[in-house]
Amino acid sequence: MFNKVLIANRGEIALRVIRSCKEMGVKTVAVYSTADKDSLHVRFADEAVCIGPAPSKNSYLNIPNIIAAAEITNADAIHPGYGFLSENAEFSKICDEYNIKFIGASADMINRMGDKATAKETMKKAGVPTIPGSEGLLESAEQGMKLAKEIGYPVILKATAGGGGRGMRIVKEEAGFKKAWDDARMESSAAFGNDGMYLEKFIEEPRHIEIQIIGDRRGKACHLSERDCSIQRRHQKLVEETPSPFITDELREEMGKAAIKGAEAIKYEGAGTIEFLVDKHRNFYFMEMNTRIQVEHPITEEVTDFDLIKEQIKVAAGENISGRNYYPKLFAMECRINAEDPANGFRPSPGLIKNLHIPGGRGVRVDSHVYAGYIIPPNYDSMIAKLIVSGQSREEVIVRMKRSLEEFVIEGVKTTIPFHIALLNDKQFNAGNFTTKFLEDFDFSQIK
Template identity: 90%
Template sequence: MGVKTVAVYSTADKDSLHVRFADEAVCIGAPASKDSYLNIPRIIAAAEITNADAIHPGYGFLSENAEFSRICEEYNIKFIGASPDMINQMGDKATAKATMAAAGVPTIPGSVGLLESIEQGLPLAEKIGYPVILKATAGGGGRGMRIVKDPSGFKKAWDDARQESAAAFGNDGLYLEKFVEEPRHIEIQIIGDSSGRACHLSERDCSIQRRHQKLVEETPSPFITDELREKMGTAAIKGAEAIAYEGAGTIEFLVDKNRDFYFMEMNTRIQVEHPITEEVTDFDLIKEQIKVAAGEKISGKNYFPKLFAMECRINAEDPANGFRPSPGKIVNLHLPGGKGVRIDSHVYAGYVIPPNYDSMIAKLIVSAQSRQEVIVRMKRALEEFVIDGIKTTIPFHLALLEDPEFIAGNFTTKFLEDFDFSKIKKS
């Protein structure tokens, strides 16, 4: 696009590739997130001294922070993301659910707004039918959530969820929903422009998760039919246009064993797994984000997969020992290549992975003409991927790709609860 870039970084990330490759780089503080990547004044100062027109927040830290979006507006710096109002509307799960229901998007049966007491929740749970789930309104990453199988377990679940939510988010508000059995986690990628118009780029299946953290994503989903894809895409556009959404975002759904789908949440940012959508639609999502932020209009066309793609998150973790973090120095590194293989990463041989941030160090993305070919190509790429000096999730991915049920596409978000981790080869 011919746009010059400025990288901001903490002292822990001074040797990261993004710092080397940007046109300019500004250190914004110490390793602790509060002193750097969450320090709004320092980020704004970096933008001002480099005369930056816009800030792309990525997919972590301040990417869904309404206050940061507002401050960018105040300083006449374009936030390449959602407006403060959109972030607030979708950030509060109870408000988001009510907004989507009003737009005609299917939602999971549950409480209207937050529960005020156990006495309010118990009769509602009886009406909906057990099992139900209590969720923190400000939650994320699985915290502040408790499944209740019968009335006798309601009080303990209520107390535990409130306590955890208050500790994690400073907000103990809870709402109640029907617990969806045998769920798939399916998300629809959408793009909206400043005119309030939106389009979708089909679905991603993110059901392979551990403790609500995604490990593998693929598109198209092996579970979704053409008819269901059309319905879910239409619903996602309804939801996005209901709030006049601008930028890249994701409408996330739970799909049950009967292929009934329910709105779960909206992410008002680009997702970690966006590359698989790019590979199957030949569409550059980051470029589109920048264009929309600059005031350009989208075509309004919906995009459907022309290929199959899968992403394996390569984390600096030891999967043979409970996914224990494994920071340290990468002694040797060999990246796989060839047709249909893409790697997004910031590491290199000699790079020291700091212990301060998320453990993901690379994304391995493979595309091909069929899901079967994707699996074969991914296995080959993983076997060629050499990272010496630390433990990684590569052995886990290789074991997963040998699992007959995964190969057949028979999995839900609970799949890894019964996975035989003894099959993982120790590196």
Template identity: 75%
Template sequence: MFKKILIANRGEIALRVIRTCKEMGIKTVAVYSTADAESLHVRFADEAVCIGPAPSSESYLKIANIMAAAEITNADAIHPGYGFLSENARFSKICQEHDVKFIGASPDMISKMGDKATAKATMKAAGVPCVPGSDGIIEDFESCERIAEETGYPVMLKATAGGGGKGMRAVWSKDDLRKAWDSARQEAAASFGNDGMYMEKLIEEPRHIEIQVVGDSNGKACHLSERDCSVQRRHQKLTEETPSPFMTDELREKMGAAAVRAAEFIKYEGAGTVEFLVDKHRNFYFMEMNTRIQVEHPITEQVVDYDLIREQILVAAGVAISGKNYYPQLHSIECRINAEDPYNNFRPSPGKITNLHAPGGHGVRIDTHVYSGYSIVPNYDSMIAKLITTAQTREEAINKMKRALDEFVIEGIKTTIPFHRQLMDDPAYISGNYTTAFMDDFKMNPPVEE
């Protein structure tokens, strides 16, 4: 087992990893930028090393600085969390070359699954259902026209190096194709330095449902059932739940088996997520694989009583998994609390938290790195907390979430708490009848005057 793990991340996920390491008797090293000196992950780690100034490019994305921190603290493993360098094949390879265990996917695995076009070809070979469309990157516009005709409109153009909704365009007819092709390529080139495009059939009324998997170094994998991540804004998840209100026992078995087949086909090691689009007829199609821990992993932990970070560490240390699949025994919902103003188009709201009261009680979990007096800086993602409620039924979990949101007080900045509170009263959400287009028609009620 590892003696000391460096956490190459910040905020709530860094604190989350530190907690499990402490429970396992493993020493921890926090790294931080100058902007994060007062963050809780710095306070609760056994050691902390400043790795640079506030910009991510000069700190949390600076591989040389992170490796130097690992060297001077004698860390024998690095946990990358999510975001930043968690799916960076070069970082994984450098760790490998310096005999520091990267608690995540191998460089080859990240490269295979990180490029969406390559990942799709791999999944086709594994016999996992894929969305009809192009085989790999589209060479030119003439090929784009031909593939669109063969696939049948509507289609979706996607950047092969994409993420966060960048370089994506829905095309409903041939007349719109040229404009979409040009603008998607320009945006992809500007965002990722890569204008490679591929095309998929546009799935109508889709749900975004992902399957949590864990694989070990022996090539064995298991699944921990699904999470429904369909409530999104600009392709960014806002809330997630498990089990999915759209799921049937038969569909869960099929999707779980496909996800395990995908993981075992590529001999996947570690915790990962196989993401699917599911249409209104419950046909499911592979979308992508995330070769890291997910933001929304706590809801899975709550319904199957399983520490995914602990399992990541055990698998990285060479421990074999049991191989059995896990199924939800309870219902759990996560609301991502962001420092954003939901009444002003979710505009970022950095600043100092002047007062904070966190909710509690049975079935309420909060993962956060902030506290009263903490300053939210504008340099990083705006998520400041995850509020998770767990109960016997979905209705009880929603009611518990309403109560917890009413108790959650964060003053000094704007947050998305009012959005989530309104969401929990929304008839479409309560019925479970929502798709990835849910936010297109969602309007915030006027703020309540105090």
């Protein structure tokens, strides 16, 4: 086991890793930017090192500074959390070169799964269902139009290096293809420095379902069932739940087997997710693989009684996975509490938290790094807390979540709490009738 783990991240995920390390008897090192000097992850780590000014590129994305922090504190492993450098192949490789264990995927694995076209081809060869589309990158708009005609409209153009919805365009008919092609390439080039595009059949009325997997050095993998991440705004998740109200026991078994098949085909080591789109007929198709821990991992922990961060660390230290699959024993839901104004297009709302009251009670968990008097910096992602609720049924979880949201007091900044309350009062959501397009028709005027 490691002696000391440096957490190359900030906020609630850094604090989450620190907690598991403490329970394992492993020392921790927090790194922080000047904007985060008063954050709780800095306070509760055994050691803390400032790695630069507020902008991410000068701090949390500054590989030389992070490696230097690991060296001066004698950390023998680095946990990247999610976001920032968690899926950066160069960072994983440099950690290996400096004999520091990267608690995540290898550089080769990140490269293979990070490029969406390569990932799709890899999964296809492994026998995992994939969405009909281009074999590799498109060479021209004309080639794309020809293929779209063959597989049938609507289709979706995707940037091979894309993420967060950037570099994506839905094309419903041939007349709009060329403009969508030009716009997507321009956006992708500006955002990622790569304008490579591929094309897929557009799945109508889709659900976004991900399977949590863990793999070890022996090449063995197990899964911890599914999470339904269909409630999204501009491809950004807002609410996640497990088990999915749409997935049957038979489909859960089939998707779990497919995810393990994909993970073992590439000898995946660590925690990750195989993400699928599921159509209205319950056909499922591989979408992408995330080679890191996910924001929404706590709901899986709550329904399986399994600490995913500890398992990540154990696997990275060379231990074997348990060798069995885990299925939900309870129901759980997570609401992401962002410092945003949902009544005004989710406009960011950084600033001073004047007063804070965290909800509690049976089946309620809050993962957060904020407190009364904390100043939310404008430099980073706006998520400030995750409210996780579990119960014996989905109905019980929804009631408990509404009660917890009403108890959650954050004064001084706008938050997404009113949006979540409105969503949980929606009859269609309560009935489990939603897709990834659900919020496109949601009545935001009801938010109080």
